[in-house]
Amino acid sequence: MPCVTWLGRDRGAAPGPLDEAPCSEGELGVPGLAQCTADIISTVEFNHTGELLATGDKGGRVVIFQREPESKNAPHSQGEYDVYSTFQSHEPEFDYLKSLEIEEKINKIKWLPQQNAAHSLLSTNDKTIKLWKITERDKRPEGYNLKDEEGKLKDLSTVTSLQVPVLKPMDLMVEVSPRRIFANGHTYHINSISVNSDCETYMSADDLRINLWHLAVTDRSFNIVDIKPANMEDLTEVITASEFHPHHCNLFVYSSSKGSLRLCDMRAAALCDRHSKRWGPRGLWPLLLLLQTGRQLSSHASPELRVRLCPPMPTPTSPHKARWDSGQPWCLGVLRPEDHGHPQVFEEPEDPSSRSFFSEIISSVSDVKFSHSGRYMLTRDYLTVKVWDLNMEARPIETYQVHDYLRSKLCSLYENDCIFDKFECAWNGSDSVIMTGAYNNFFRMFDRNSKRDVTLEASRESSKPRAVLKPRRVCVGGKRRRDDVSVDSLDFTKKILHTAWHPAENIIAIAATNNLYIFQDKVNSDMH
Amino acid sequence: MFARGLKRKCVDQEEVEEGALAGFSSIPSYSLQRQSLLDMSLVKLQLCHMLVEPNLCRSVLIANTVRQIQEEMTRDGVGRGTAPQSTGRAPLDRLVSTEILCRTVRGPEAGCPVPDLGDGAIQGPLPELYTVDSAEVPRSPQSSLWEMDSPRENRGSFQKSLDQIFETLEHKNPSSMEDLFSDMDSSYYDLDTMLTGMMSSSKPGLCDGLDSFAAAAPSPGSSCKSDLGELDHVVEILVET
Numbered sequence: 001m002p003c004v005t006w007l008g009r010d011r012g013a014a015p016g017p018l019d020e021a022p023c024s025e026g027e028l029g030v031p032g033l034a035q036c037t038a039d040i041i042s043t044v045e046f047n048h049t050g051e052l053l054a055t056g057d058k059g060g061r062v063v064i065f066q067r068e069p070e071s072k073n074a075p076h077s078q079g080e081y082d083v084y085s086t087f088q089s090h091e092p093e094f095d096y097l098k099s100l101e102i103e104e105k106i107n108k109i110k111w112l113p114q115q116n117a118a119h120s121l122l123s124t125n126d127k128t129i130k131l132w133k134i135t136e137r138d139k140r141p142e143g144y145n146l147k148d149e150e151g152k153l154k155d156l157s158t159v160t161s162l163q164v165p166v167l168k169p170m171d172l173m174v175e176v177s178p179r180r181i182f183a184n185g186h187t188y189h190i191n192s193i194s195v196n197s198d199c200e201t202y203m204s205a206d207d208l209r210i211n212l213w214h215l216a217v218t219d220r221s222f223n224i225v226d227i228k229p230a231n232m233e234d235l236t237e238v239i240t241a242s243e244f245h246p247h248h249c250n251l252f253v254y255s256s257s258k259g260s261l262r263l264c265d266m267r268a269a270a271l272c273d274r275h276s277k278r279w280g281p282r283g284l285w286p287l288l289l290l291l292q293t294g295r296q297l298s299s300h301a302s303p304e305l306r307v308r309l310c311p312p313m314p315t316p317t318s319p320h321k322a323r324w325d326s327g328q329p330w331c332l333g334v335l336r337p338e339d340h341g342h343p344q345v346f347e348e349p350e351d352p353s354s355r356s357f358f359s360e361i362i363s364s365v366s367d368v369k370f371s372h373s374g375r376y377m378l379t380r381d382y383l384t385v386k387v388w389d390l391n392m393e394a395r396p397i398e399t400y401q402v403h404d405y406l407r408s409k410l411c412s413l414y415e416n417d418c419i420f421d422k423f424e425c426a427w428n429g430s431d432s433v434i435m436t437g438a439y440n441n442f443f444r445m446f447d448r449n450s451k452r453d454v455t456l457e458a459s460r461e462s463s464k465p466r467a468v469l470k471p472r473r474v475c476v477g478g479k480r481r482r483d484d485v486s487v488d489s490l491d492f493t494k495k496i497l498h499t500a501w502h503p504a505e506n507i508i509a510i511a512a513t514n515n516l517y518i519f520q521d522k523v524n525s526d527m528h
Numbered sequence: 529m530f531a532r533g534l535k536r537k538c539v540d541q542e543e544v545e546e547g548a549l550a551g552f553s554s555i556p557s558y559s560l561q562r563q564s565l566l567d568m569s570l571v572k573l574q575l576c577h578m579l580v581e582p583n584l585c586r587s588v589l590i591a592n593t594v595r596q597i598q599e600e601m602t603r604d605g606v607g608r609g610t611a612p613q614s615t616g617r618a619p620l621d622r623l624v625s626t627e628i629l630c631r632t633v634r635g636p637e638a639g640c641p642v643p644d645l646g647d648g649a650i651q652g653p654l655p656e657l658y659t660v661d662s663a664e665v666p667r668s669p670q671s672s673l674w675e676m677d678s679p680r681e682n683r684g685s686f687q688k689s690l691d692q693i694f695e696t697l698e699h700k701n702p703s704s705m706e707d708l709f710s711d712m713d714s715s716y717y718d719l720d721t722m723l724t725g726m727m728s729s730s731k732p733g734l735c736d737g738l739d740s741f742a743a744a745a746p747s748p749g750s751s752c753k754s755d756l757g758e759l760d761h762v763v764e765i766l767v768e769t
Contacts, residue, residue, distance in 0.1 A: 100581050101581070102581075103581070126581075188584060189581075189583075189584065207584040207585060208584075235588060236588065236591075236592055237588070238584055238585045238588050240585060257585050257588060257589055357562075357565060357593055357596055357597060358593070360589065360592055360593070360596075361589045361593065364585070364589060411565070414565075414568075415568060417572075417586075420583075420585075420586045420589070
């Protein structure tokens with residue numbers, strides 16, 4: 001990590017009618033700020049090769065940047081990212097039944113692996129997912145017999161001979177068209193989408209449910225997780241993020257507002273829903289389930305031991321209110337000893353000494369990402385990022401403090417709602433460095449091998465071409481160096497929620513409100 | 529508004545110890561802070577309820593926080609009578625706590641020591657209120673909003689307000705939203721009038737007297753609004769006589 005020096009590259013703002021609007025990042029109170037909210041970047045995503053970078057904004061627009069091929073004239077200059085295409089993905093809608101407006105803000109963009117000359121991506125707002133196809137056109141036919149150059153029908157009397165139309169090169173035109181619209185699948189707000197490694201299916205998660213879709217089928221989806229309690233009064237936990245495993249098409253993970261992760265295997269249980277109880281210490285889970293079913297078996301006279309193999313769900317607040325459909329047997333499915341499908345719950349035991357009224361809120365996982373290797377998961381909660389080993393559920397293998405100096409300010413952050421900010425996290429291509437955003441337009445990187453970390457700032461000064469990013473420091477008190485920023489002077493309106501790392505190289509994209517920063521390492525070399 | 533005023537008082541919870549307090553004018557007590565946090569959370573829930581599309585995750589987290597505070601307050605309330613406290617500041621502290629506790633329609637503290645205050649003006653109307661009320665309303669202790677010896681019920685009635693919030697999230701019923709908001713409104717009205725001293729003498733008695741209404745409760749399942757309605761009715765009778 002210290003070997004990499006970060007340089008400013010392009011600084012692109014979402015182009016549009018407000019392109020050169022006078023509002024600058026974080027300058028609240030400046031008139032005209034209201035116009036700029038549509039430009040606030042809400043998601044950033046590289047495609048699988050890193051050639052394309054997509055951003056979505058609050059106004060429902062998607063802007064795609066393309067990396068220019070390195071020029072032969074200057075072999076040391078790395079390719080820069082230029083705007084490739086801009087299109088309006090989602091429009092504001094009105095839900096007439098609930099009298100609510102549905103925001104057009106793009107919550108997530110996910111690229112599909114490229115299978116032909118065209119690129120495809122999924123973009124979603126709170127309710128609807130759309131599949132977009134991006135194609136290039138750089139030739140056009142000329143020399144029609146019946147039409148002239150402008151497309152008007154020729155006077156037939158002037159046509160004396162026939163010609164074969166010829167393809168002539170033209171200026172590159174990028175065409176984007178919506179190929180599928182996946183609507184009406186979600187009652188609650190969609191927070192994640194994830195494309196399966198089978199390249200045929202994808203999942204979408206809202207606060208309480210996760211649906212599995214086939215990319216070719218828009219009129220139905222398969223519900224695979226449902227944690228909605230029968231009575232909303234029992235609701236204490238929601239789904240915050242989810243992702244498919246990068247290699248195993250049957251595995252996916254979802255995180256909750258209580259700080260737990262559930263790794264689900266779709267092979268074992270078709271439906272992972274709220275009808276299971278969480279039984280406490282996981283080692284006793286099968287045993288207790290057996291005991292419970294034992295009581296019911298007599299009334300159902302079923303010879304087979306039928307249990308539901310589902311990920312343990314949040315317990316209802318009162319045990320006696322366990323939800324079981326009336327008329328249905330307690331358990332469905334069959335428990336087989338060799339069945340490895342029982343889902344794993346990853347949760348770190350709470351430290352009783354640091355418990356406060358805010359413990360649960362700050363433990364809520366805002367983002368979860370599998371490593372490229374598929375061996376680890378990365379989670380972000382309010383104050384830390386954690387690396388989990390898929391083989392160990394008991395606790396994360398690594399924990400990094402992002403901004404622990406905020407721990408004593410939780411009450412104020414609760415008051416101004418900052419405690420609910422959802423930061424994302426990212427792996428680098430080799431899974432050796434992790435990155436996440438913070439406040440004051442700072443973002444942090446942690447090297448897992450050397451255990452060193454760095455704080456950098458996304459600002460205009462730092463983004464000038466070839467400007468080297470200087471490490472920043474937040475001082476809590478005591479000795480203060482010259483360029484340190486004190487905790488009390490942090491700007492909590494300048495938050496970096498969305499970051500992305502190129503899949504192979506040391507190129508990062510940072511979204512700071514309505515500005516996109518792209519940083520690259522000094523030497524465009526292989527990963528260390 | 530409310531939230532802003534709290535900022536100054538909102539000291540980090542880990543830092544404050546109850547025993548270290550010198551008096552009311554210095555760092556607020558833990559129970560005061562906790563109450564402030566509870567109030568702030570309830571305001572947040574109400575506010576987010578007024579938005580077009582409330583963020584469910586945020587609402588759930590706030591609601592869980594409220595529940596935690598409520599549970600701790602109930603636990604503390606049960607133990608408060610037995611736990612020794614520094615005698616010097618206890619009466620003042622409790623006076624403040626009681627006052628603030630009365631703000632929150634839904635947050636009764638079991639240990640609210642009304643008799644300890646020894647305030648003649650407050651004590652005065654009590655027996656009369658009690659008599660009137662018991663004549664008017666059938667006694668049903670189980671479901672009293674103010675019952676002290678069954679914290680679970682307290683939680684239940686508080687739970688109900690959370691239920692209403694979630695139900696409204698579910699159904700978006702404008703009328704229930706109004707009910708919720710009007711509950712909050714009337715409790716703040718009481719607070720304002722109490723603090724500005726514009727109320728008649730019966731009103732403070734009403735508020736403090738509520739804690740002794742354990743047995744003389746409205747019918748089960750009644751909302752906070754109807755509780756207040758009953759008490760208003762009682763007060764009207766008093767004033768007229």
